[in-house]
Amino acid sequence: MNFLKLSLKNLLYRPLNLTLSVVLFALGIGLVSLMFNLNKQIQDQLDSNLAGIDLVIAAKGSPLQAILCNMYHIDNPTGNISMEEAIPFLRPANPLIQKAVPISLGDNYKGYRIVGTTIDFPELYNAEIDAGRMWEYDFEVTVGSSAARHLNLNVGDEFHGSHGLGGDDMHVHDYVPPYVVKGILKPTGAVIDNLIITNTASVWMVHHDHDHDHDHHHHDGHHSDTEHSHAHDHSHNHNHDHSHDHKHHGEHHSHAHDHSHDHSHNHDHSHDHNHHDHGHGPGCGHHHDFHTAEDQKGSNKVEHLLDFHGEAITAILVKYRGRNIQTLNLPRQINQNTNMMAASPSYEINRLFDMMGTGIEAIGIMGWIIAIVSGFSIFISLFQSLSRRKYELALMRVMGSSRNGLFTLIILEGLWISIFGYLAGMVLSRLGMLGVAGMVESGYRYQINPFEFIGEDGMLLGAALVIGFIAAVIPAVFASKTDIAKTLSSK
Amino acid sequence: MSCFGLPLTYTEDLFLNQFPQNDYFYFSIKKGLTTHANLWADVVHSMFDKLYLMIEVIGLTYSYPGSQPLTFPDISCNKGNTHLILGKSGCGKTTLLHLMAGLLKPESGIVEIAGSDISQLSGAGLDKFRGKKIGIVFQQPHFLEALTVQENLILAQKLAGEKTDQGKVNQLLDHLGIGSKKDKKPSELSAGEQQRAAIARALVNSPELLLADEPTSALDDENCNAVVKILSELAIENNSALVIVTHDTRLKNIFPNQTILA
Missing domain, CATH: 3.40.50.300 (P-loop containing nucleotide triphosphate hydrolases)
Structure with missing residues (x-):
């Protein structure tokens, strides 16, 4: 029966008092820990997805939105950029740009985004193939590890994408060939784990066909197109020569078409175009539909896209060759001289973090306040127990305990409460993180590990013990000063 | 009992304690002994008396603040x-008891328990x-x-x-x-x-x-x-x-x- 055990038994003898102190303490510690963990997880997620990207070029709008959409895949696109404007930046010969990765968004499969891009995209995240191979031909996809796991996709599986970026299954693109899973990526810890990746052309094709069949459907941001190609299409009244509007594509694509199909298609196409403020590639879908394998070869390379002047993409992720005065000026030049917007991820993310930081800090401050109030509650609870237990304390002195013994006993009681509070607080913060993880998972497809134990949690144990000690010091001093004779002679 | 300090007599002490109305019985033992033996018994008693002394209180005083000092009679017990x-x-x-237990410190006097003065x-x-x-x-x-x-x-x-x-x-x-x-x-x-x-x-x-x-x-x-x-x-x-x-x-x-x- 040492003091550690005795102090514990004393506390457990009054479970309600103990529970009150512990719960209050746990709330404080839990909130502070939640703040630290949220901060850490958000920072980690934001950092791990920077992927060395120096610049995001997207349609004009909110730069933060452009970054969140195209790098973090948690917001809607700001719009589309035409290939005509994008191509100068996509050219491998660009002296400033080492790597330019086009991003085309618009569809999802059960809430997981389908990204039309090039083979450079997985390289940004150092993603490697786990099973199968990278996509090569149209309608082939490579799936991020967690997307594959959650969607239960394996190599060889087929699926149709749904329109939009959310998982609401507004409708399914079931009139185009299904996507075929050709490979699964190894986990990277980055956003690519939650993406389904295909070539740019496949995304284009889906949307052209999609739009002609579903022209009343509302779209949130995909490929706008040049007016003239539509007008042209229409005026030609489905003459399938296409020599004019497809002069850029001509060399790459065969143009065999089903007439009746094209008829209705183009008709709707123009209609759709007038109806909504954005139109679609001049019959591109047809060409892609009938790509030969030869033509599709290399469709996951950026070079393949350089001739698609009439198309549009969502954004370009840019990695500079090096930093110099020209790269410094590049964003301004893009913003001033083009219809596009250049956004710097590190700047925007810092800004975002500052904004979120305030909220997270507020949680933390609340936590600390509760922790300190709970320190008071421990103090009061121990103090009250002194008057209730004055005979016990006097008796302990009679039985041979020294003043220091009583001091130690009360301090230990304070420390026990803080340890219990800390442990319960950790459970609370893990539950909180579990909730956050669930929300983040269902809302943004991000996985965070709610059970990570970070350094700050260890530091919190120290803080908890300090609070417990301070709360117990005064009662402990009083206990050690118990006047035994007076206590025992008072009836 | 201050007659015999020998271990053998403890039971007898108890016996007599339990039946105090039979105190005469205790004295009759002494009466029955010869004068010589009686003398010896007293000598033996005084020798062992010190040896078996467990607590001795001598000249103890204590005063609570603002009241008359308390003086206690000398007490000893084997x-x-x-x-x-x-x-x-x-x-x-109770004050005396607390003084004897070392829960209070006497103003003056000695409380000796098993040979140690606890006021020290x-x-x-x-x-x-x-x-x-x-x-x-x-x-x-x-x-x-x-x-x-x-x-x-x-x-x-x-x-x-x-x-x-x-x-x-x-x-x-x-x-x-x-x-x-x-x-x-x-x-x-x-x-x-x-x-x-x-x-x-x-x-x-x-x-x-x-x-x-x-x-x-x-x-x-x-x-x-x-x-x-x-x-x-x-x-x-x-x-x-x-x-x-x-x-x-x-x-x-x-x-x-x-x-x-x-």
């Missing part, structure tokens, strides 16, 4: 003997001494409520710096007839059982001095007799000096060694 301190409420009985001890040393050498039974039995009866006894051993002796705990509780209650919390025991458990706690370290503060005043005659019997029996078994402080006049006729406080 191993295995019982000394009764009688007095009305407020005459300083202080702090943790005095606390340890008290835990080891002095057992105290209070009028109201006090325990650590969170612990079982058995744990209370073991804690008493620990706090006194003694090794845990489960056997002794069991034996003591069995002896007091509450062996079956050892895993119960003190609050679950009846008043009589609590008092016996408190006696067990006071005796668990085999103290040289057993102090009892009004152990019987709250009890009816039957329980009073039982407690007195247990206390004096155990004091003899443990070879402890028993000092009972009380205003309970029922004890007056049981223990012949008495000091009356005025």
